[in-house]
Amino acid sequence: MSRYTKATDVLMQGERHRVWSLVVTIFGDLAQNKGDEISAQALSRLTEQIGIKSEALRVALHRLRKDGWLESKRLGRSSSYYLTDFGLAQSASASPRIYGLTNPIRSEWALITTPNTTEGREGDAAKLESDNRVIRLGAQVFLGEENNLPKIKRALLTRIGADPLPDWVRDQIIGPELKASYNDLLLQLQKIEKTLPENASPIERAVLRTLIVHSWRRILLRHPDIPNGFYPRSCKAIECRDTVCELLKELSRPSLVDLSTV
Amino acid sequence: MSRYTKATDVLMQGERHRVWSLVVTIFGDLAQNKGDEISAQALSRLTEQIGIKSEALRVALHRLRKDGWLESKRLGRSSSYYLTDFGLAQSASASPRIYGLTNPIRSEWALITTPNTTEGREGDAAKLESDNRVIRLGAQVFLGEENNLPKIKRALLTRIGADPLPDWVRDQIIGPELKASYNDLLLQLQKIEKTLPENASPIERAVLRTLIVHSWRRILLRHPDIPNGFYPRSCKAIECRDTVCELLKELSRPSLVDLSTV
Structure with a gap:
């Protein structure tokens, strides 16, 4: 061979x-x-x-x-x-x-938090759930690149800092x-x-x-x-x-x- | 009178x-x-x-x-x-x-995101639920002052920026x-x-x-x-x-x- x-x-x-x-x-x-x-x-x-x-x-x-x-x-x-x-x-x-x-050099990453009420989630969370640019961290929490986010109306955006991400977040981003x-x-x-x-x-x-x-x-x-x-x-x-x-x-x-x- | x-x-x-x-x-x-x-x-x-x-x-x-x-x-x-x-x-x-x-001038505010698994939540989320320094935004999401947080191990911290907070977050901070x-x-x-x-x-x-x-x-x-x-x-x-x-x-x-x- x-x-x-x-x-x-x-x-x-x-x-x-x-x-x-x-x-x-x-x-x-x-x-x-x-x-x-x-x-x-x-x-x-x-x-x-x-x-x-x-x-x-x-x-x-x-x-x-x-x-x-x-x-x-x-x-x-x-x-x-x-x-x-x-x-x-x-x-x-x-x-x-x-x-x-x-x-390549990218924009900052953001945590996207949607309302926790059922009514509030409808729009944003449903959109985020089905968008492959963002990563789901939980029912109301997603992770995405600031310059490459789906249009969302009511979500709270906070920026990921320079500190290392906790292990559970990494394990959520890349599943087993x-x-x-x-x-x-x-x-x-x-x-x-x-x-x-x-x-x-x-x-x-x-x-x-x-x-x-x-x-x-x-x-x-x-x-x-x-x-x-x-x-x-x-x-x-x-x-x-x-x-x-x-x-x-x-x-x-x-x-x-x-x-x-x- | x-x-x-x-x-x-x-x-x-x-x-x-x-x-x-x-x-x-x-x-x-x-x-x-x-x-x-x-x-x-x-x-x-x-x-x-x-x-x-x-x-x-x-x-x-x-x-x-x-x-x-x-x-x-x-x-x-x-x-x-x-x-x-x-x-x-x-x-x-x-x-x-x-x-x-x-x-008075305060430190920055942070969003605190805890793991969404039951086992992962035990420690941090339970601690946060019962701490009156932090505000609950959902099952795995809390809001607190960076310099005045309970000791948490596995949570992800992201900083609240200068943009106005969405209304649903404000309504969660100060309930009806x-x-x-x-x-x-x-x-x-x-x-x-x-x-x-x-x-x-x-x-x-x-x-x-x-x-x-x-x-x-x-x-x-x-x-x-x-x-x-x-x-x-x-x-x-x-x-x-x-x-x-x-x-x-x-x-x-x-x-x-x-x-x-x-």
Whole structure:
């Protein structure tokens, strides 16, 4: 078994990657600039190595075009795909979180307290409960970024200070399941670090990058972006980020030309 | 009916003044300095005008001595009473709130959020529920002065900013009953302003001062001292404070010598 196969095995272990979402990861990683396109052939080869059937890829591409993420174009007998302006914008907005080594500078965080009466809660609390930008700390208490809050009318806003957050707050921000996902991912990433092939081909690098970025972003995007001090002490999210960044540096991004001509 | 009688009538209307507490008010108002004493005779005359029976006064004085608030001393056939060091300290600590025209400079206010789990709440929330320095805004949310908080272990503290507090928070700080008390008191004080006797005797001034200060402090001390912006918009607490101060200026404090020799 080659080092490359070992690495992909680790990353695909027990995972059910949704093809639609995986294709988004591929384009986000390899073709995020306007004008970038991936040939149908390269896409097939890449997804095949991840264990995706050609029929499943076809369905995913159809759906992504229908949903406005992708466009395709033909050139003689071959075709290629590229992100639409909408797709480019979506990818660009997620990129800083996925690829950034540190959080970009953010606004302050605020505690949002809503009235404790049933009538008073209706509006604000209901809105906050269903908004994925904020984190719920209790029936009437939420946490959010000051510059990125849903419009709320009656809530009391107080600013999170420089003191470390109490453990129960961190455990509420990143629940036990999410924490376990981070900690499992770190173990996987560390295994990959050890089995990384020395001279990976462009397609091998693309496959490994896709699997790493995909596993990482699937966990990452389940919660709002938060300062490092908001993670539970025993959560390995920061270590995951560091390791992802190191691995991606090691597995340098293949050029689209290399990918299509192999 | 003299203007004086009218004024005392207004203040005693529908009120059940606890004698013990009223005597504390008298000493706090008239004899708050070390060395000050009120003769038994002056005390009888003063309380008699408020409608207190001599037997009730005797019981109250006995209890206040037993509880360490008052001491008495004899001089020939007459006796006098004075605040103990404990009583002086208690009076001195309440005075700024009762007599101050504006709040003294205070520390910042903080929102205190406790864990929302039953186990987590046990310690902190239970402590906060029973501490009269903090104000409850909900099952896991309290409001308190940063420099004057009970010792809490796991709570999240966030600072109240300069923005006006939402109305529901103010209504929680000063509930409907307390607000009604303030607003009723303002009406009474305004009636007194109109019926104030022009040349009140020392004993009359003492009686009116006692009734005013007593009514005021009974409401005031039911909640922690708060910045002006924390009162509900329709609560007349600030107007009460202003009117109390004006009335007490008008009804200048009689000297203890004048009181005892009338």
